[in-house]
Amino acid sequence: MSGSMRSMSIRKGDSVQVVTGKDKGKRGKVLRVDPKSRRVVVEGINRAKKHMRPSKANPQGGIVEIELGVDASNLMLVCPGCDxxxxxxxxxxxxxxxxxxxxxxxxxx
Ligand SMILES: [Zn+2]
Known part of the structure; x- marks a missing residue:
């Protein structure tokens, strides 16, 4: 059985560290978890600029930075006990x- 069927250990609010890729070594707080795709959105990690059309909430439109999320396998939980x-x-x-x-x-x- 593949490991992908296991429920994920990472939860919203956890502190995680990136273990591979361009953000390797960075830490951040988990904002969202998508168990189906196994993608985890982490504050400040894998950010990208996105052009927004003007909307009611944001009449000017413009560029915002959003977190794209990273695969759960690229992250390690940071233990609150031993940091x-x-x-x-x-x-x-x-x-x-x-x-x-x-x-x-x-x-x-
Ligand atoms: Zn620990």
Whole structure:
């Protein structure tokens, strides 16, 4: 079975570090997660300029910077306990939920 069917460990609000690509080494906060595509939108990571047509909300139109998101496999969770990018194991925390457990310091989050 491929790993892609597993539910993702990364959640909105997590701190993550980019481990490959042009933003390698940068950290940011997770803004959105799309479990289907396994793309994760991270604050300040993989930004691109986008031209906006004028709209009601933004009558001038213009250029805005948006985060395009990165593949979950390019990210590592940053443990809030040891402030280090780390692999995690899962600890059951209810019928359908689990906590992540840091493999370095055993912090559960
Ligand atoms: Zn840790």
């Amino acid at each position: 280090t990018p780390t692999r995690v194991s899962r600890v059951r925390a209810g019928e359908r939920s689990f906590l992540r457990k840091c493999k370095r310091c055993d912090t559960q989050f």
